[in-house]
Amino acid sequence: MTILDINGLSKTFGSGELAVHALKDINLSVSAGDLTALLGPSGSGKTTLLLCISLILEPTSGTIIFDGKPIYRNGWTDIDLRRLRREKIGFVFQTPNLIPFLTVRENILFPLELVGITGDKAEARVMELLEYMEIAHRSNYLPALISGGEQQRVSVARALANRPKLILADEPTAALDTVRGKKVMELLKKIAREHQTAVITVTHDIRMIEGFDHVYHLKDGQLNNAADAH
Numbered sequence: 001m002t003i004l005d006i007n008g009l010s011k012t013f014g015s016g017e018l019a020v021h022a023l024k025d026i027n028l029s030v031s032a033g034d035l036t037a038l039l040g041p042s043g044s045g046k047t048t049l050l051l052c053i054s055l056i057l058e059p060t061s062g063t064i065i066f067d068g069k070p071i072y073r074n075g076w077t078d079i080d081l082r083r084l085r086r087e088k089i090g091f092v093f094q095t096p097n098l099i100p101f102l103t104v105r106e107n108i109l110f111p112l113e114l115v116g117i118t119g120d121k122a123e124a125r126v127m128e129l130l131e132y133m134e135i136a137h138r139s140n141y142l143p144a145l146i147s148g149g150e151q152q153r154v155s156v157a158r159a160l161a162n163r164p165k166l167i168l169a170d171e172p173t174a175a176l177d178t179v180r181g182k183k184v185m186e187l188l189k190k191i192a193r194e195h196q197t198a199v200i201t202v203t204h205d206i207r208m209i210e211g212f213d214h215v216y217h218l219k220d221g222q223l224n225n226a227a228d229a230h
Contacts (some may be wrong), residue, residue, distance in 0.1 A: 001173045002068075003198040004030040004053065011048055011221075022048045024221040026062070030214075031052050032165070032196040035189060037209040040218035047170065049218065053200065054089060054168050055081045067165050086115055090159030090190075090197075091202045092169040096151040098143040104154050105130070105139040129157040133187070149180035158189055160195075167191065169201040173208050174188030181208055 008027040010080045012019050022045050030036055030048070040046050050062070051057035055071060064072040067088060071079050098107050102179045105126055130136040138146050143154070152172065159167055169188060173181030185201075185208045192199045209215060218225045 001032045001122055002029055002065070003032055003034075004028070004200075005063075005065040006053070009052060009064065010060050011045075011052060011057070012060045022221050023052070023059070026222065026223050030166070030198045030200060032198055033192050034198050034214065035192050035209075035212040036198070036200045036214045036216070037204045037212045038200065038207065038216050039204065039209075039217060041204075044218040045221040046218050048221075049223075050168055050191075050200070050202055051191070052153065053166075054091065059120070069165060073078055084110070087162055088165045088181045090162070090164035090167040092152075092155050092159050092172045093173045094171040096143065096148075096153060098154040098158075099152055100143055103140050103142060104146070107154055108158050111158060115162055117162075123205070125161065129160055133157045144227065147180075148176055152176060152180070152184050153187065156184065156191070160191065160197075162194070164197060166200065167197045169199065171202055171204070173203065173205065181205070185209070187196055 004050065006026055006028040009023060010021070011023040012021050014020055026049060030103065038046050052059050058073060058076065061074050063070065066084070069137065070077050071081060099110065108126045108129055112125060112137055127136070130139050133156065135150055135153050138150060143151055167188070173184050176184065188199050188201065189211055191197050203209060
């Protein structure tokens with residue numbers, strides 16, 4: 001099942017002689033369970049593309065179809081973008097961005113409460129995720145009291161809270177050493193395979209994408225299929 005289908009997507013900042021063409025005619029299709037990596041040097045357009053996919057940054061032209069529904073057709077459609085992001089897209093960042101005054105459990109509970117899931121149902125989901133991430137023993141700790149690797153696991157658990165169709169990970173291993181970084185990437189692979197969640201990861205470290213299904217290179221705003229990883 002195709003989760004994300006992008007056609008002819010472009011993004012231009014500014015106009016006239018000062019125009020910067022950050023993305024040029026991007027075509028990308030991602031299916032459930034796919035692991036997709038976006039590689040490229042600084043300034044190549046990786047973050048801009050991720051922001052467009054996450055429905056935070058409006059493209060200049062092209063189409064975005066998400067979970068079978070048109071989201072952008074040379075302009076946003078009448079879809080509730082904020083609700084769609086909350087319910088169907090999970091985000092994992094370079095730094096965990098956990099709320100420092102909330103416990104591990106409360107950080108994972110927060111996105112559930114945002115969509116109206118509370119009480120026993122929410123608590124059961126949090127416990128399921130804590131156990132899945134093997135951090136249940138840290139549930140009542142504040143973020144500052146656990147390791148960087150554990151914090152990133154909490155970040156992944158939070159991203160999974162609402163059972164998203166798509167997880168977007170922006171340099172999720174950059175702040176970790178190689179061993180912890182590979183553990184986080186293995187976790188993303190496990191999630192993709194076991195939950196049929198599509199995962200798109202931006203990274204500069206090719207060592208971290210072993211076993212990925214698709215690898216794309218961005219250069220000067222243009223996307224090239226490096227070669228399927230199979």
